[in-house]
Amino acid sequence: MHCLASVERFRVRAWPAVWLAVCSLLLVITEPSTSAPEEIKAGFDIHDARTELVDGVYLLDADIGFVFSDETLEAIENGIPVTIILDMEVLRERGLIWDNLWWDEKVAHIEAKFRIETRPLSKTYLVRNLNSGEAQVFAAFDDLVAGLGKIRRFPLLDAHLLRADGHYYLRLRALLDIESLPSPMRPWAYLSSLWRLESDWYQWPIKR
Amino acid sequence: MANQALKRFITGVGPILVFVLLLLVSLVLMSNATQGSARFGQLYSVLLVINALGLIALAALIGWNLFTLLRQVGRGQPGARLTVRMVAVFVILSVTPVLVVYYFSLQFLHRGIDSWFDVRIERALDDALELSRTALGVRMRELLSHTEVVAGDLVDLPKEQIAIGLDDSRRLSGASEFTLIGANGHIIASSSSDPTSIVPNRPSDAILVQLRQSGTYIGLDPIGDAGLHVRVVVSLPENVSTAEPRILQALYPVAERTSTLADTVQSTYGKYRELAYLRKPLKTSFTLTLSLVLLLSLFAAVWAAFYSARRMVAPLQDLAEGTRAVADGDYETQLRTSGEDEVSFLVESFNDMTRRLARARDETRRSQQQVEDQRRYLETVLSQLSTGVLTLDEGGRLFTSNKAANQILNVDLLAETGKTLNEMSEGHPHLHPLEHALHAHVTATDASLRQQGDWREEVNLLGPGGRQVLMCRGTPLSASGGSFVGQVIVFDDVTDLIQAQRNAAWSEVARRLAHEIKNPLTPIQLSAERLRHKYLGKMPTRDSNALDRLTRTIVQQVEAMKAMVNAFSDYARAPQIQLRDVDVNELVNDVVELYRASDSEVVIETTLAKDLPPLEADADRLRQILHNLIKNALEASPPETPARIHIETLFVKEPSRDLVEIRTRDFGRGLPENLTDDIFDPQVTTKTKGSGLGLAIVKKIVEEHGGVVWAESQPQGGASVIMQFPVVSGDSRSSPMTQRQAI
Numbered sequence: 025m026h027c028l029a030s031v032e033r034f035r036v037r038a039w040p041a042v043w044l045a046v047c048s049l050l051l052v053i054t055e056p057s058t059s060a061p062e063e064i065k066a067g068f069d070i071h072d073a074r075t076e077l078v079d080g081v082y083l084l085d086a087d088i089g090f091v092f093s094d095e096t097l098e099a100i101e102n103g104i105p106v107t108i109i110l111d112m113e114v115l116r117e118r119g120l121i122w123d124n125l126w127w128d129e130k131v132a133h134i135e136a137k138f139r140i141e142t143r144p145l146s147k148t149y150l151v152r153n154l155n156s157g158e159a160q161v162f163a164a165f166d167d168l169v170a171g172l173g174k175i176r177r178f179p180l181l182d183a184h185l186l187r188a189d190g191h192y193y194l195r196l197r198a199l200l201d202i203e204s205l206p207s208p209m210r211p212w213a214y215l216s217s218l219w220r221l222e223s224d225w226y227q228w229p230i231k232r
Numbered sequence: 233m234a235n236q237a238l239k240r241f242i243t244g245v246g247p248i249l250v251f252v253l254l255l256l257v258s259l260v261l262m263s264n265a266t267q268g269s270a271r272f273g274q275l276y277s278v279l280l281v282i283n284a285l286g287l288i289a290l291a292a293l294i295g296w297n298l299f300t301l302l303r304q305v306g307r308g309q310p311g312a313r314l315t316v317r318m319v320a321v322f323v324i325l326s327v328t329p330v331l332v333v334y335y336f337s338l339q340f341l342h343r344g345i346d347s348w349f350d351v352r353i354e355r356a357l358d359d360a361l362e363l364s365r366t367a368l369g370v371r372m373r374e375l376l377s378h379t380e381v382v383a384g385d386l387v388d389l390p391k392e393q394i395a396i397g398l399d400d401s402r403r404l405s406g407a408s409e410f411t412l413i414g415a416n417g418h419i420i421a422s423s424s425s426d427p428t429s430i431v432p433n434r435p436s437d438a439i440l441v442q443l444r445q446s447g448t449y450i451g452l453d454p455i456g457d458a459g460l461h462v463r464v465v466v467s468l469p470e471n472v473s474t475a476e477p478r479i480l481q482a483l484y485p486v487a488e489r490t491s492t493l494a495d496t497v498q499s500t501y502g503k504y505r506e507l508a509y510l511r512k513p514l515k516t517s518f519t520l521t522l523s524l525v526l527l528l529s530l531f532a533a534v535w536a537a538f539y540s541a542r543r544m545v546a547p548l549q550d551l552a553e554g555t556r557a558v559a560d561g562d563y564e565t566q567l568r569t570s571g572e573d574e575v576s577f578l579v580e581s582f583n584d585m586t587r588r589l590a591r592a593r594d595e596t597r598r599s600q601q602q603v604e605d606q607r608r609y610l611e612t613v614l615s616q617l618s619t620g621v622l623t624l625d626e627g628g629r630l631f632t633s634n635k636a637a638n639q640i641l642n643v644d645l646l647a648e649t650g651k652t653l654n655e656m657s658e659g660h661p662h663l664h665p666l667e668h669a670l671h672a673h674v675t676a677t678d679a680s681l682r683q684q685g686d687w688r689e690e691v692n693l694l695g696p697g698g699r700q701v702l703m704c705r706g707t708p709l710s711a712s713g714g715s716f717v718g719q720v721i722v723f724d725d726v727t728d729l730i731q732a733q734r735n736a737a738w739s740e741v742a743r744r745l746a747h748e749i750k751n752p753l754t755p756i757q758l759s760a761e762r763l764r765h766k767y768l769g770k771m772p773t774r775d776s777n778a779l780d781r782l783t784r785t786i787v788q789q790v791e792a793m794k795a796m797v798n799a800f801s802d803y804a805r806a807p808q809i810q811l812r813d814v815d816v817n818e819l820v821n822d823v824v825e826l827y828r829a830s831d832s833e834v835v836i837e838t839t840l841a842k843d844l845p846p847l848e849a850d851a852d853r854l855r856q857i858l859h860n861l862i863k864n865a866l867e868a869s870p871p872e873t874p875a876r877i878h879i880e881t882l883f884v885k886e887p888s889r890d891l892v893e894i895r896t897r898d899f900g901r902g903l904p905e906n907l908t909d910d911i912f913d914p915q916v917t918t919k920t921k922g923s924g925l926g927l928a929i930v931k932k933i934v935e936e937h938g939g940v941v942w943a944e945s946q947p948q949g950g951a952s953v954i955m956q957f958p959v960v961s962g963d964s965r966s967s968p969m970t971q972r973q974a975i
Contacts, residue, residue, distance in 0.1 A: 102509035103502040144505070145364055145498040146452040160436055161453050167438045207276035208510055208517035214277075 066093035068198040068223035075194060075230055080183045082230065084112070086175040088198050093218040096200065097165070099209070100149075103142055107154070107204035108172065110136040110196065114181055114230070117191040131192065132181060137201065138172060186230070195227040248293075248539070252532045255286040259525050283524050290531035297538040310552035311545040318544060322537030327530055334526045341518050349508055357501045364497045368452065368490070372462050376450050378405055379464040379482045386412065386480065387469050399423040402482075408461065409433060409483040412468075415476040426458075435465050435481050443467065443479060452494075455483060460491040547575045551582055563590035618724070620702075623709065625718040628652045628674040640702065640725045641666070641693075666691050666702065670721065673706050691723075701727045734913065738928070742800035750797040753790050760786035799925045809850035809936055816847050816854070816881055816892055823858040824879065834866065839880040847892045848960050853933045858896075860926045861953055865898035868951065890959040897952040902945040911943050927953075 073086040090108070092100070100106050114132040137154040143161070149168045152159040162168040186192055199222035202213045213219035258279050301319070304312035382401040389397045394412060402410040402423040411432040412420040422432040433455055435443070443449045449465040461483045468478040486494070507514075550567045557565040565586050569579045611634075614621050620637030622645070624630060629652050633645035641663060648656050653674055657667040669691040686707045693700040704723040711717045764783035768776050817840040824836045862877060869875035875898075882893040903911060912931040927943075930953070934941040939957040946952055 099509065103505040104509060142502070143452075143498065144361055144501050145368070145494055148451060150454075159454055160438070161451060162438050163442060163451070167441070171436070171438055203277065206506070206510055206513075208513035210277055211280060211520065212513060212516070 066091050066096070066218060066221060068200075068221055070196060070198060070223050070226035073194075073196050073226050073228060075180060075228075077183060077231075078177075081179050082181045082183060084175060084178040084180045084196075086110075086178070086196060086226075088173040088175065088223070090169050090173050090198070092169075093221065095216070095218045096221065099205075100140055100142060100165075103144070104206065104209070105139050105141045105204070107137050107139045107201040109199050109201045110134075110138075110175070111199060112136070112180065112194065112196050114186075114192060114194050116187070117193065132185065134180065136178070137204075139204070140168065140172075186232075188232075192230040193227060194230055195225045197225045198223045248535060251286070252290075252528065255283060255290075255528050258282050258286070259521065259528060280520075283528075287524065287527050287531060290528070290535065294531060294534050294538065297535070301538070309549075310556075311549035314548065315541045315545045318541035319534075319537045322540060323534055326533035326537065330526060330529050330533065334522065337522055338519060341522065342515055345511060345515050345518070349511065354504065354508070357497075357504050360497045361501045364494050368462075368486070368494065371486075372450050372452075372464075375405075375462050375482070375484050376448060376464050376466070379480065380448070380466050382410070382482070383466045383468050383480045395421040395423070405482070406484065407482045408455075408458070408485045409481075411481045413479050413481065415478070420478060433481070433483060435463070435479075439463070439465055440479075452486070458485065459488075460486045460494065462486060544575075547579055551579065554582055554586070558586060558589065563593050620723045620725075622721045622723075623718060624653075624674060624721065626716055630656065631718060637723070640700070640723065662693055665693050666704075670704060670706070673719070690726075700725055701730055735928075735932070738913070739803065742803045742925075746797045746801040749793065750801070753794055753797065757787055757790040757794075760790070799929075803925050803929055803932065809853055811848050811850060813846035814849045814851045814854060815844075816849075816894065817841070817844055819851060819854055820858065820879055820881060820894070823855055823862065827862060833874045835874055835876045836862070837876070837878045839878070841881045841883045844881055844883050844892060845890070845959050847957055849937050849957065853936070857930050857933050857955070858894075860930050861896045864926050864953075865896055865900075868898045868900035870900060884956065891956045892959055894955045894957075895952055897946065897950055899950040902949055903943055903951045912941065930955075 068091070069089040071087040071089055073084065075082045075084055077083075088110075096106060112132075112134040113130055114134075115128040116131050117128055139152045139154055141150045141152065142148075143150055146161075147163075149162045149165055150159055151162065151168055151172055160171065162171060180194075200219065202210055202219060205213055205219075261275065261279050301312060301315055305316060382405065385401065386394060386397055398410045398412060398421045402425070408426070409422070409424045409429070409432060411422040411434075413434070414420050417434075419432060419434075424432060435449070439449050439451075443465050447467055449463070451463050453461055453463045455461045455463075462485075464482045464484070466480050468480060470477070485491075547567070547570075554565045554567050563586050566583050567579045569576045569583070614634035615636075617634060618636050620640040621632075621634045622630060622637055623632045630645060630649050633649075638645050641660075643656065643660050643663065648659075653663070653667040653670060657663040669689045673687050673689070686705065688706075689704045691702045691704055693702060702723045703726045704721055706719050706721045708719045709717050760783045764779060764787075768779055768783075771779055820838060820840065824838060827834050827836055858879075862879075865877045866875045869877075878895075878897040878899075880893075880895040880897075882895070884891040884893050912927045931941050934955050934957070937957050939955055941953065941955045944952045944954065
């Protein structure tokens with residue numbers, strides 16, 4: 025799991041806007057999100073995140089709570105691979121307004137993808153880091169959730185990519201990658217709140 | 233031109249066809265993606281959005297077409313209702329089979345997907361998985377027991393021999409890796425069958441947790457690229473010499489054959505479970521794709537229906553508009569033709585018709601123009617004629633007239649157009665004689681007119697300008713079919729001509745009289761004088777007195793006859809005037825002085841214009857005129873009072889000419905009304921004596937000088953004779969002479 029993620033420049037992610045259009049065009053009524061109390065709990069939440077500079081590399085430690093909806097769990101149990109994305113952005117303040125992200129320069133955009141699979145033969149769960157190819161086996165799904173939610177020493181960024189005089193901050197979110205689902209499921213996954221599992225951005229300054 | 237071509241291309245069928253084709257390709261790709269194609273799987277969402285947007289664009293296009301069509305129907309645009317009908321027929325014809333195919337396709341699709349799943353296959357897969365688990369479970373339990381034995385052996389080994397013991401145990405057990413790990417996770421010793429492997433595989437935190445809970449861990453784990461391994465983790469029993477707890481992890485490779493079979497069973501089972509789970513989404517997804525295809529087909533068909541209907545109706549619309557334009561008189565309309573079908577033939581025929589109509593119209597216009605030119609020409613000719621021309625319609629109403637007719641009749645005939653002669657004569661009483669004379673001809677019926685043919689009448693009018701003699705000729709007018717449409721009346725004012733003829737006749741009479749009578753007069757006179765001379769003294773007194781009286785009478789009468797003959801001779805004498813500049817005032821004074829000197833009983837008043845220009849005339853002839861007029865005036869004056877005569881000279885300026893006017897006025901009885909015009913004729917006199925040639929000679933001399941003379945009775949009594957002579961300017965002095973000689 026601990027592998028340097030690929031660092032890419034800013035890339036526009038237009039899917040939310042596109043699918044908003046799809047929602048309105050197909051006129052499909054979305055499933056009510058308040059139908060069951062337990063479904064309300066489904067969602068991702070970043071409890072804590074921090075970076076530490078070790079040997080010229082910023083390492084990420086994060087504690088994330090993953091609560092999967094029944095639909096998601098049912099799909100995983102039925103052998104549908106589900107991908108979780110840790111979406112990370114390193115931004116540099118332009119010194120204008122702290123809260124205004126539009127004015128801040130995006131230095132790096134990092135995506136770490138983890139695919140959750142079941143292994144029916146051994147009745148275990150496998151989490152594969154799609155960036156590094158590393159796999160980890162869990163005997164129970166709760167173990168998987170606990171293991172996946174505890175990110176430790178994740179190599180994030182080389183320190184030399186940051187300017188010495190700049191003020192940088194990092195923001196992180198976790199989300200379920202609907203695009204990695206089998207194509208027949210995608211339209212309904214986009215339209216269903218039970219599949220749109222996404223945490224809020226968690227933001228903190230990078231200590232130098 | 234280029235812009236029009238571009239516009240035609242944009243609004244034509246090409247772009248829409250390309251658009252629909254692209255949407256079709258997109259749908260094919262989406263269909264592939266739905267079926268699990270790895271290549272298009274990533275594009276599924278994009279393709280779905282593209283297709284949805286494309287269909288919305290098509291729907292909008294159709295909506296716009298529909299809106300436009302309904303608006304055209306509302307406006308009653310030609311061809312709109314036909315387009316609606318054709319679109320409806322096309323849509324019904326195309327949509328119905330598509331919907332039927334759609335319904336059955338959905339049925340087949342659902343049944344096809346359902347047929348993929350079978351309970352027996354599912355059971356077999358479950359059994360195969362369970363069998364694999366059982367087979368691997370036995371082997372795993374053996375390996376666990378063996379690992380626990382190895383762990384027991386390692387407990388008592390001194391620290392320095394652990395590595396060797398671990399390696400020996402690994403070799404003996406056939407494991408790929410043995411690792412002894414300390415309490416804090418550090419590796420105490422490790423043995424691997426792969427000499428290149430430097431870092432041993434570590435158990436994860438989850439394994440360590442399970443180990444703490446149950447004391448052992450056994451699982452099938454994929455180890456990097458080395459394939460499936462059985463991982464066994466056990467805790468080493470407590471030892472006095474080593475206080476720290478230690479764990480042993482052993483990785484046993486699963487036999488290749490077994491690994492492959494297990495993988496196959498596991499992946500097949502997984503795929504089947506996945507497919508079974510995706511059954512509903514697959515159905516929905518296929519239904520969605522099929523629905524999109526259906527919508528694309530429907531929209532394309534509806535649009536094609538609009539397009540085809542428009543294409544088919546367009547020439548008819550053009551024809552309708554063209555016909556309307558022709559009905560409004562626009563014969564230049566030419567419709568665009570395309571193709572070789574029957575409609576194009578119809579359009580060609582229409583174009584040919586409009587061309588012919590335009591030609592016919594042009595010819596008609598030319599004919600009208602010619603007729604108009606002809607009419608204007610005739611009008612010009614008629615207006616320049618001195619002959620009056622009237623045309624009457626079949627009802628005897630005035631239709632046209634020329635300028636000369638206005639002048640001759642002294643009536644504005646343009647205002648009288650449409651009136652009969654009778655109606656005209658009511659407003660203009662002096663036309664009564666004309667109406668009376670022409671009544672029979674004007675009111676004649678068609679048949680009698682045809683029988684009668686041309687007619688001729690002489691009419692005497694007494695108009696504001698005096699007595700007029702009109703020579704009228706009439707001719708019936710007939711149309712090309714021979715029907716009577718009216719008649720034309722042509723008339724000339726022959727008053728002057730008759731007067732001239734009369735003058736000429738009198739001149740001839742005078743000349744003959746002078747010639748035939750004058751010759752015997754002298755012998756008669758001589759004979760009478762001789763009788764008197766010879767026999768007067770020889771005859772008795774009574775007889776001599778009688779002879780004296782008789783011969784005297786003869787001589788006196790002969791003298792009188794001579795005077796008369798001389799007068800006739802003067803009248804008939806050809807003009808031999810000698811023109812020179814004459815001061816008329818001086819001439820008048822000279823003549824008047826003669827009368828004033830010789831007869832104190834005569835009062836002659838003169839009013840002479842001071843600015844009178846010299847008149848080019850024969851002074852002797854003018855003097856003769858004045859003598860004649862004064863003599864006439866004296867004779868017209870009442871004998872009981874001294875004769876009073878007033879002579880006036882005037883300089884009259886008219887726009888086109890200057891005139892010298894001489895007026896002589898007496899204070900006698902005046903002129904009888906019926907003689908105002910004939911007073912200047914020979915032998916017309918109001919006196920008991922005289923030859924009656926005095927005024928005739930005056931008129932003759934005045935006319936020889938290019939002048940005019942007329943007589944007027946004065947309201948206060950007496951009569952005036954007015955003479956006007958044109959003053960010839962220096963520039964055109966020769967022309968009046970020529971004119972006068974011609975007269």
